[in-house]
Structure formats: C-alpha cells, structure tokens
Amino acid sequence: MRGALGVGALFLAVQLLALAAAPRLADAGVSYGAGGDALVPLVLGLALGTALSLAVVRYGASRRLVRGVMLLSLGAAQWFALSAFLGAVGGAVAAAAGTALAWRVPRPAVRNAVAVVGVAGGAALFGASLAPAYVAVALVLAAAYDAYAVYGSGHMLDMADASADLRVPSMFVVPTDDGYDDETATVTGGGRPAATLLGAGDALFPAMLTASVGVASRWELYAPAPFVATGLPVVGEFHLAVLGPLVGSLVGLAALQAFVHRRRGVHAGLPFVNGGALAGWLLAAAAAL
Structure with missing residues (x-):
C-alpha cells in the first residue's frame, strides 16, 4: 500500500506540474511547432533513450558516459518546467x-x-506543442510499443535494469522495505x-x-476546436475538461497497481494509464456534446 500510494502521489504531481507549466510555455511560444511536428522529436528522444539503455546492458557501453548524456537530457527537461515559472535564467x-x-x-x-x-517538463513541452488529437495518437502507439517491449521482445526489462544500474532518475522508486538498498537494487531480481x-x-x-487539453481548453475560450469539452464549466483558466484525462489516468494507474499486486514482476504500464487517460478524455468530450 505504501508503494502504491507513493507512486500515485508522484504520478499526480507530474500531471499537475505539467498542467500548470504547459500554458505558460505555449504563451511564451516555447514549442516544437504546429500540427504534429512535435511527434518527430518525441519519437527520436524515446529511441535515443532506448538505445543508450540497451548499449549499457547488452554492449557494455561506458556507464559514466551514458549516465552523463541521460542526466543532461533530464536537465533540459527540468528547464522547460522550471523556466515556465522562474524565467529562462x-x-x-x-x-x-x-x-x-x-x-x-x-x-x-x-x-x-x-x-x-x-x-x-517534457510533458508540458509536448502538451504545448501538440493538439489533443495528436497526443491521443501518440498514446495509442506508445501503449502498443510498451506491451511489445515487455511481453514480446523483452528489451524493456533490460532498460529497467539499466536504469537501476545507472541510478538515473528515469523511473520512480518508492521503497516498501525499510532495508531497501538503492545501490544493489535490481528490477528483475527474484524475491519480494x-x-x-x-x-x-x-x-x-x-x-x-x-497538459495538451489544458492548453487547448484555454484556447477554447476564443476559438472552438474538436475534442475539447467546451460545454463544461471553467475553473480559473482551465475547463473541467482536464479532469477527463487526469482522473482517467489515475484510474488506469490504480488498475495497474492492482494487477501488479496480483501478478508480481515487471508489467507494461502504458496500456493501463494511457487507456485510462484516453477513456477519460473521450468521456469528457462526450459529456460536453
């Protein structure tokens, strides 16, 4: 229970921070361009992260070098979130x-x-760059790839172990045992x-x-667009449409935690959380219609 609640709190914190930062980035013109242009850097970034992780596990690449590259990428992502509130410097x-x-x-x-x-920061940047429909396509494709990488090729397990070995903040870790040792922890090891x-x-x-729905819902105050629940009330700067994907993804996360509790091990999380987010988004749009 401690692990599930801890992961849920971190998951929610990401959602709320991205939701707050994305409109600020959009207003400042910080984005990857219009339409679906941001899908290209999104795919390239994920491919690079995958290649670096597998290079360590399967090909013995320099851990210090790979860790440095990953931390620099993480620093850039942090900058997007923090600059929205603190300015560029x-x-x-x-x-x-x-x-x-x-x-x-x-x-x-x-x-x-x-x-x-x-x-x-990464979610805010892509949320400010992509309309909700484009993000929905990305969520479907990412969920399918995650399922294949875990249950098909199995290389997601190697990536998870590489992350634990490199000690890079590429996953959330909530200790459930008082004797948890971050130095020797592995992801696929046996035991409790x-x-x-x-x-x-x-x-x-x-x-x-x-984040994308949050940005689009602010634009909705002036220009209608598809799949945004314009009929729902406005709270502050946002339509309550943002509650659709936010609550839906939390429900998906709860379903994932229940599934993992029943079947120990590493499982594909995106089919659960992305599916919940998409279902919530579509339900919010249907409620407005």
Missing part, C-alpha cells in the same frame, strides 16, 4: 542544481523529486520486491494529454 540555475543533485545524491527521494520536475517502481514514460504520456 532562473530555470537554468534550478535545473542545473537538480541535475547536480541527481548526479551526486542518487537516493530515491532525490531521484523522485528530480524525475517529477523533468517528466513534467523491495520497492514499487514506475517508469518515467508511464507518467509522461498521460500527463502530455492532460
């Missing part, structure tokens, strides 16, 4: 401090805090799990949809 200083902490103090609490900011884990991507994709 303040955000850069805070992101550098967070990256340095992740490098020097690889404890679960520090890694989780840095991961929340970094994942939210010492921690509840959630991949960063499992939080990234649903937060992208929530």
Whole structure:
C-alpha cells in the first residue's frame, strides 16, 4: 500500500506540474511547432533513450558516459518546467542544481523529486506543442510499443535494469522495505520486491494529454476546436475538461497497481494509464456534446 500510494502521489504531481507549466510555455511560444511536428522529436528522444539503455546492458557501453548524456537530457527537461515559472535564467540555475543533485545524491527521494520536475517538463513541452488529437495518437502507439517491449521482445526489462544500474532518475522508486538498498537494487531480481517502481514514460504520456487539453481548453475560450469539452464549466483558466484525462489516468494507474499486486514482476504500464487517460478524455468530450 505504501508503494502504491507513493507512486500515485508522484504520478499526480507530474500531471499537475505539467498542467500548470504547459500554458505558460505555449504563451511564451516555447514549442516544437504546429500540427504534429512535435511527434518527430518525441519519437527520436524515446529511441535515443532506448538505445543508450540497451548499449549499457547488452554492449557494455561506458556507464559514466551514458549516465552523463541521460542526466543532461533530464536537465533540459527540468528547464522547460522550471523556466515556465522562474524565467529562462532562473530555470537554468534550478535545473542545473537538480541535475547536480541527481548526479551526486542518487537516493530515491532525490531521484523522485528530480524525475517529477523533468517528466513534467517534457510533458508540458509536448502538451504545448501538440493538439489533443495528436497526443491521443501518440498514446495509442506508445501503449502498443510498451506491451511489445515487455511481453514480446523483452528489451524493456533490460532498460529497467539499466536504469537501476545507472541510478538515473528515469523511473520512480518508492521503497516498501525499510532495508531497501538503492545501490544493489535490481528490477528483475527474484524475491519480494523491495520497492514499487514506475517508469518515467508511464507518467509522461498521460500527463502530455492532460497538459495538451489544458492548453487547448484555454484556447477554447476564443476559438472552438474538436475534442475539447467546451460545454463544461471553467475553473480559473482551465475547463473541467482536464479532469477527463487526469482522473482517467489515475484510474488506469490504480488498475495497474492492482494487477501488479496480483501478478508480481515487471508489467507494461502504458496500456493501463494511457487507456485510462484516453477513456477519460473521450468521456469528457462526450459529456460536453
């Protein structure tokens, strides 16, 4: 229960921070362009992360080099989230401090805090760049790939172990045993799990949809667009349409935790959380219609 609640709190923190940052980035013109242009850097970034992780596990690549590249990428993602509130310079200083902490103090609490900011920054950037319909396509494709990578090729297990070995904040780690040792922990080892884990991507994709709907719902005040629940009330700057993917993804996360509790091991999380986010988004749109 402690692990499930902890992961749920971190998951929600990513969603809320991305939702707050994305409209600010959109207003400042920080995006990957219009239409579906942002799908290209999204795919390239995920492919690079996969290649780096597998290079360590399967080909013995330099752990220090790979860890450095991953932390630099994480620093850039943090900057997107932090600059939305602190400005470009303040955000850069805070992101550098967070990256340095992740490098020097690889404890679960520090890694989780840095991961929340970094994942939210990535979700905010893509949420500000992509309309909800494009994000929905990305969620469907990512869920299918995640299922294949876990249950088909199995290389997602190698990536998870690489993340644990590199001690990079690419997953959320909530210890469930007082004797949890982050230095020797592995993901696929036998025995009772010492921690509840959630991949960063499992939080990234649903937060992208929530952030995208949040940005689009503000635009909806002036220009209608499809699949945004314009008939729902406005709270502050946002339509309650954002509750669709946000609550739906939380329901999906709860279903994932229940499934993992029944069947121990590593499982594909995106089919659950992405499916919940998409269902919530469509239900919100249908409610408005």
